[in-house]
Amino acid sequence: MNTKIQKITEADQECFVNMFNYYLYELSAYSLEDIGTNGTFEMDDTSPYYQDERLHPYFIKVNENLVGFILITSPPYVAEGVDYSVQELFILxxxxxxxxxxxxxxxxFRLFxxxxxxxxxxxxxxAVKFWTNLLSSLNIAADVKEGVVEIAGNTLSTMALTFVIQSEVDSHD
Structure with missing residues (x-):
């Protein structure tokens, strides 16, 4: 299988927004959000992802088929002391x-x-299992922080992992 990442550009906006709605559909099991009156989930403006060089959106492709996306942010869109945040990771x-x-x-990780x-x-x-297993397989220790977020009037428990990726990361397959 040939997995690639491809930078998402403004020309990809319609495709990205459509795929992001699939992601929000799946996430609604945890976020408890409802769809809007137009039958889709309410989304923030995605244009900053195409216009701000501190945001790093990528499609994930396998054998040229679009299978998901990964969205990375960097300062000032991350917490103090953090270089990058994986904001979203979605696979069909x-x-x-x-x-x-x-x-x-x-x-x-190799790019950033x-x-x-x-x-x-x-x-x-x-998601918890994926990230925990991935970091464990790489022998990377993570600080775990629990918190809460309020979405659509619901208070939801969150978990954050903070870790360091060295410049030479190996997949340890």
Whole structure:
């Protein structure tokens, strides 16, 4: 399997917004958000992802098929003392369990070594397991911080992992 990441540009906006709505659909099991009156999830303006060089959006492709995306932010869009944050990582259900998310994360880590923060809903057991297993497989220790966030009137438990990616990261397959 040939996994690649491809920078998302303004020309990709429609495709990205469509795919992001699939992501929000899946995330709604944890965020408890409802769709809007137009039948889609309410989204923030995505144009900063195409216009701000401190935001790093990538499609994930396998054998030229679009299978997901990964969104990385850098200062000032991250907490103090953090270089990068994995804001979102999404793989279409058909392609899960094939180590595509791991390979995409590894490609990002090679491009952007430094201090990372990854946040997730604590109830999202798949995300918690993915990030915990990935870091464990790389022998990378992470600081764990629990918190809460309020979304649509719901108070939800969160979990954040902070860790350091060295400039020479190996996948340890």
């Amino acid at each position: 259900p058909k392609y899960r369990g094939m180590k595509i998310a791991k390979e995409a994360a590894m490609r990002i 070594p430094g201090r990372y923060d990854v946040g997730m809903f604590k109830s999202n057991a798949k």
